[in-house]
Amino acid sequence: KISAKYFENEFTLYRPNSDEFILLVDSNESNIVENIEKVLNDVEATAIKIGNEEVDINVSCGVSFEPKQSLLLTADMALKVAKKENKTYVVYSSEKSLNTVYENNIKWTSKLKDAINNDRIVPYFQPIVNNASLQPEKYESLVRMIDDEGNVISPFFFLNIAKQTKQYPKLTKIMIEKSFATFADKEESFSINLTAEDIQDASVAEFIAQKLQEYPTIGNRVIFEIVESESIESYDAVIAFIDKAKHMGCRIAIDDFGTGYSNFEYLIKLK
Secondary structure, three states: OHHHHHHOOOEEEEEEEOOEEEEEEOOOHHHHHHHHHHHHHHHHHOOEEEOOEEEOOOOOEEEOOOOHHHHHHHHHHHHHHHHHOOOOEEEOOOOHHHHHHHHHHHHHHHHHHHHHHOOOEEEEEEEEEOOOOOOEEEEEEEEEEEOOOOOEEOHHHOHHHHHHOOOHHHHHHHHHHHHHHHHOOOOOEEEEEEEHHHHHOHHHHHHHHHHHHHOOOOHHHEEEEEEOOOOOOOHHHHHHHHHHHHHOOOEEEEEOOOOOOOOHHHHHHOO
């Protein structure tokens, strides 16, 4: 109804999935952009009534004027940029600025896969120093990638890609395996970061249990740092992991406590 108010008979409306709509409009570019703004404003100004409640709507839109063979793809790319930049709408442009994120993702996905396959994911151990004695008392295991030219790559460039391409559990297992092996014959304590997704992944939790049995002297020296809580779907699963880890002598920490979603309520829920 809202679209018809501005485009009359010049459009076709499609619904590819539950919360996504496609508006195919036959008109000049300036007219389309002007009217799309009006449509989006009207949609966001119209609350949906469900029983006695009113639900406000937020909309993101991608607009493309590319040839028909690439129209849907480029509109979808513009939509993703609009969501990422928290804009109501973005008009697709062939300039590199809109394509950089996709090209970058492809590049780092390939680099990460190659590094995993060729054993070039390695832990670096950051010393945690006692302020009084100025001596390192324990270490934090931090993931690094060695590229095919021998350069050490920060996780800034590949961790999010690992999550998006479902390679993150592989990184976690590599870090656990190599960190346990490194500290097996040492006395120092060390910590390893785990996400909520790691803990809720049955294969990762089982892998950790196996490695703790394989390295019996590690349990009372390893600290698992849980990173954030935004994606915790089952507190029962996380609590079960914590209980099992503690039973095997491990300690549990909250990474960057007090920031993001990690707060006292989180601490209480995780016991």
